Amino acid sequence: RPVWFPSIFGGPPRPAVQPPPQETPERGKPGDGPSDADSITRAESKQELEPTGPKTAVQIPVPLPVVQHEAGPDAGRGSPNADSSPDEQTTPKASATTPEISVPSFALSTPEPPSDAPKLSAPTLMPPPPRPPTLRPPQTNSTSSSAPSLSPAPRRTGNLPIPPRGQPGCSTLAPPPTHSSKPAKPSRAVSLSPGHSPLDWARLSGHPTADLRGLPPGTPYLRVTPSMLKRQTGRKGKDAWTVLGGKVYNISPYLPFHPGGEPELLRGAGRDGTRLFGEIHPWVNYEGMLAACLVGIYVPEEEGDEAAGGAGAVGGDLEAMD
Ligand code: HEM
Structure with missing residues (x-):
C-alpha cells in the first residue's frame, strides 16, 4: 500500500509491487489474518484466553470456534463461582473479562470501571467517545444504569448561561417590544349585577x-x-x-x-x-x-x-x- 503514494503525488514512476486487485483477495483469505484488524484482535484475545481455556481452540481462526472456546472456560469457571447466572454461559462474556487484564489496548480504560464489573468491560474494546466533563457522573463506581441518566440533569442546568435580567425589554415574562409598543385597547365591559351573567x-x-x-x-x-x-x-x-x-x-x-x-x-x-x-x-x-x-x-x-x-x-x- 505505501507504493501507491509516489505514483499518486507525481513521484517517479515505479512499477506497482502489489496492485489493488491483488490485495483484496489476499486480505480476504482467512489464513492471512495478520493484515486484518479483526483477525488481530481475535488472535490477541485468543492468546490471552489461552491460559485459562483449552489450547486447541486457539489455532482455529474463524469466529465460530471462538464462541465455542469462550463458552468452554466460562462454563468451567462459572460453575464453581455462584455469582454468575445461568444465562451467562451462552454469552461471550468470558472474552470480555479476560482481555481486560492483559490486552494493551485496555490500559486506557482500565482505571475507569472496576475489575469486578465484567459486563462493563466489553465496550472497552473500542475506546469510548470523549464526553464533556459536565456530563460525566461524579462517582466512578457505576452501580446502576439509571444513575448516570439522572446525574447530568442538575449539572447541565447549573452550567447553562442565565439570561440577563433586570434590563428593560429583556425579561422573559414581558411581551416582546414589538407587541408592547402599542397599548392595548381598554376594555369597555361593565360589571354586571348579580344574577345577570x-x-x-x-x-x-x-x-x-x-x-x-x-x-x-x-x-x-x-x-x-x-x-x-x-x-x-x-x-x-x-x-x-x-x-x-x-x-x-x-x-x-x-x-x-x-x-x-x-x-x-x-x-x-x-x-x-x-x-x-x-x-x-x-x-x-x-x-x-x-x-x-x-x-x-x-x-x-x-x-x-x-x-x-x-x-x-x-x-x-x-x-x-x-
Ligand atoms: C347595537 C348596540 C350595541 C352596542 C353599542 C354594544 C356595545 C358593547 C360594548 C361597548 C361592549 C364592551 C366591549 C369591551 O369589552 O370592551 C360590548 C360587549 C358585549 N356585547 Fe354589546 N353592544 C351592542 C349590542 C349587543 C347585542 C345586541 C348583544 C347580544 C346579542 C351584545 C352582546 C355583547 C357581548 C356578548 C359582549 C361581550 C363581548 C366580549 O366580551 O367579547 N351587544 N358591547
Whole structure:
C-alpha cells in the first residue's frame, strides 16, 4: 500500500509491487489474518484466553470456534463461582473479562470501571467517545444504569448561561417590544349585577319555549317598518327594538345582561344597529343569544303590516326565511 503514494503525488514512476486487485483477495483469505484488524484482535484475545481455556481452540481462526472456546472456560469457571447466572454461559462474556487484564489496548480504560464489573468491560474494546466533563457522573463506581441518566440533569442546568435580567425589554415574562409598543385597547365591559351573567342569560333565553319578545302570547312575527321601529326606543314605557341583519329584536330583556352596559346597548335602540354592532363585536352570535327576543323582520314602509295599534302579522314569511 505505501507504493501507491509516489505514483499518486507525481513521484517517479515505479512499477506497482502489489496492485489493488491483488490485495483484496489476499486480505480476504482467512489464513492471512495478520493484515486484518479483526483477525488481530481475535488472535490477541485468543492468546490471552489461552491460559485459562483449552489450547486447541486457539489455532482455529474463524469466529465460530471462538464462541465455542469462550463458552468452554466460562462454563468451567462459572460453575464453581455462584455469582454468575445461568444465562451467562451462552454469552461471550468470558472474552470480555479476560482481555481486560492483559490486552494493551485496555490500559486506557482500565482505571475507569472496576475489575469486578465484567459486563462493563466489553465496550472497552473500542475506546469510548470523549464526553464533556459536565456530563460525566461524579462517582466512578457505576452501580446502576439509571444513575448516570439522572446525574447530568442538575449539572447541565447549573452550567447553562442565565439570561440577563433586570434590563428593560429583556425579561422573559414581558411581551416582546414589538407587541408592547402599542397599548392595548381598554376594555369597555361593565360589571354586571348579580344574577345577570352571560350564563344567567343563557339559562333564561335558552329554553325552547322562552318568549322574551314582549308581545302578547301567540303573536306571529311582525313586519316592522321604519316608522314602527322609531317608536321602540326603550323610553316612555316601550320596549327597545333594534335591527340586526334584517331582523328586529326586542333588546329590553337583555339590557341588564349586556356586558357592555345598558347605555351602550341602547345606542342601537329604535334603529338599525347592524353596523354599530359589527364595529364593536362582530364575533358575538346575536342570532343565538336573542332567538327568544325575535319580534319580526325589518321591511320598507310600504310593505309593513302596521295597524293602528302598531303590529301586523308576518305570517309564514319569516319562517320561510329561516
Ligand atoms: C347595537 C348596540 C350595541 C352596542 C353599542 C354594544 C356595545 C358593547 C360594548 C361597548 C361592549 C364592551 C366591549 C369591551 O369589552 O370592551 C360590548 C360587549 C358585549 N356585547 Fe354589546 N353592544 C351592542 C349590542 C349587543 C347585542 C345586541 C348583544 C347580544 C346579542 C351584545 C352582546 C355583547 C357581548 C356578548 C359582549 C361581550 C363581548 C366580549 O366580551 O367579547 N351587544 N358591547
